[in-house]
Amino acid sequence: MARTKRAGRRSGNPDTRAEILAAARRLFADEGYESVSMRRIAAEAGVDPSLIHHYFGSKDDLFMAAIELPLDPAPEVAAVLKDGDIEGAGGRLMHAFVKIWDGPHHEKLLAVVRTSLSKPAMSFVLKQLFEHRIVKTVQEHLGDQVDHVPVRASFIASQVFGLVVARYILKLEPLASLNEAELAESIGPTIDRYLTMPVEHLIDGD
């Protein structure tokens, strides 16, 4: 009986699920993750809010389902940050990066990145993923050790997104063939520097 109920929760009515996902995508794209409530999405989809919770769980879970990302980067980033000192975090991030990107979700991850980079209306996917899953996680784990986390995170994102482009989309050699230890040694220090360089003067009005 428990098994049947569980399967029911995951599958649900395909039409209702699809309508909720379409409404969520539309509202996240137009208004941003933060300002859209579960209640708004329910109204847009014409369903009861409890049904969204029933099908998808939390707002984070709904966002991940809406953008069709097979894997939430937040716990991966959290593991990198809590598992040692700031020095060396860049190297650990490169190990996690390879584990995720060379793993079973590779094709799906690449599809999400391609879609988000190709259509202006879809850039919100990577942008909100970055702001609401990555920056938030870094803030939680390093907020008491480094200042201006969102600033530092945007520099790190520029190197990491560029690595995705160079290694997996353009397949530039030798970048495409380096293993995690080689990427940790070559690109890790770039990330460590972005976590520690002075950034106060890069922020307008501060």
Add this chain to the structure above:
Amino acid sequence: MARTKRAGRRSGNPDTRAEILAAARRLFADEGYESVSMRRIAAEAGVDPSLIHHYFGSKDDLFMAAIELPLDPAPEVAAVLKDGDIEGAGGRLMHAFVKIWDGPHHEKLLAVVRTSLSKPAMSFVLKQLFEHRIVKTVQEHLGDQVDHVPVRASFIASQVFGLVVARYILKLEPLASLNEAELAESIGPTIDRYLTMPVEHLIDGD
């Protein structure tokens, strides 16, 4: 009279020009820039090779026209490299980057990048642009000062492509608002390091 002739050379027969460009795009994509001759492209387009020279000039010029890039990055990179020491090249590259990317060709450049990143069949555009305009230029100017130029260039590309993504596609702040001096100071040292770090051990079989 000279004026009429010049205009004639640029415009030509629209159908013939379009056929040459389509043939060039197809062959560059399938077989790569190096292995495709002007003669091959002429045969594919069903025109005399002299007509390609007449309409487009050199093979480099034809490539730039085929990928619809409004500006050849090679002379810009050359100016950065010959205009000072290796130390500081990263900062100078960031100044050139902003001049190009925030200049009049912004929309067109962004369209080329989006297209190349979104469709697997189009990734050859950025890849060949990198290999045959950028790496070659860096090799010419720094080949006697630094080893393994293509390796270093692939790391630099990972940071620069990532900057395009973060600043112009995702518009992450504060990266999207930084001026050239601020980018030179924050990202320049990353590029300088990629130009000087040891890389021999990152190359298989070397």
